[in-house]
Amino acid sequence: MPKLDLEAIEQVNRTGYPPPHDAAVQGRWYRRLAPPSGLTDFAVSHVVLKPGGWSSQRHWHDGEDEFLVLLEGEAVLVEDAGRTMLRPGDCAAWPKGTGDGHHLINESERDCIFVVVGGGEQRGGGYSDIDMLFTPDGQYIRKDGTPYGATRRPD
Amino acid sequence: MPKLDLEAIEQVNRTGYPPPHDAAVQGRWYRRLAPPSGLTDFAVSHVVLKPGGWSSQRHWHDGEDEFLVLLEGEAVLVEDAGRTMLRPGDCAAWPKGTGDGHHLINESERDCIFVVVGGGEQRGGGYSDIDMLFTPDGQYIRKDGTPYGATRRPD
DSSP states (O other): OOBOOGGGSOOBOOOOOOTTTTGGGTTEEEEEOHHHHTOOSSEEEEEEEOTTOBSSSSEEESSEEEEEEEEESOEEEEETTEEEEEOTTOEEEEOTTOOOOBEEEOOSSSOEEEEEEEEEOOOOEEESSSSOEEOTTSEEEOTTSOEEEEESOOO | OOBOOGGGSOOBOOOOOOTTTTGGGTTEEEEEOHHHHTOOSSEEEEEEEOTTOBSSSSEEESSEEEEEEEEESOEEEEETTEEEEEOTTOEEEEOTTOOOOBEEEOOSSSOEEEEEEEEEOOOOEEESSSSOEEOTTSEEEOTTSOEEEEESOOO
16 A cells, blocks of 8 residues: 555654753654665654654764655754755755754744654764764764764664 | 746757657657756656656566656556546655556646656666667667667767
8 A cells, every 4th residue: 555544653752862962852753664665675664743843853864865855844954054944845955974964843823844864874873962972783882983872763 | 146047947858769669759858957066976857747748658567666756737646556636736656676667647637746756876777668678778679579779868
């Protein structure tokens, strides 16, 4: 059945971020769409970002491209150059390896819904605003290399 | 600039389909988003499907997964099992290699807009309703192997 029954796919707000970096993404409720639909060439998440929620800590990937299309509501895209409002139908693309972190913040009073796609190789990446990196094998570490003892995407 | 300026990206209705198979997709106006945004891990197209337009001949890929999210309007998804209406926010996924062809037809009176993502390896594929296949190197051939003398995606 190629049309996805979104309601039948588990929606979670789990995160592997160690405290206190996990607090900002509690309002990020997502469904991973690739596993239940049999896709293996790229990952797709359907995300409901509650008012006040962040899509992630502001991050980049060293080996994975990302693409987002916003479906409902609005959110502020934050990157090194500043803030950009995203509204329904808006698309954004983040090539791997730029070192310019990005995330979305829902500063509105209503839910924001978007679909985000990721592909490529897991080579780690980093966070722009906090003392954290992620390694190719998904470990969270500080910029001096000491581990947080937390693992990315435990779900 | 991660937010894409869609209006600045060329919108075309080109097709490599040989006649008469090209006629049905004249109302498919698309923008390829990956090249101008620097994405290389997967392909993304933003498509405006005019009333009466088909997204493609009904096809499958042997080596590439596809994912679609509908943004505006509506279209009928056609596959072996029948017809399914897709509306804004609906998502559909087509894993590679099923041999079950799919396409969208805009049977409404207004434009339908969707984003479609493809990734994986070009290993060719086929068409469900016409005497045509496409080879891993993008040649259109009949099911008896004779070439059409036409190449996929000349744009």
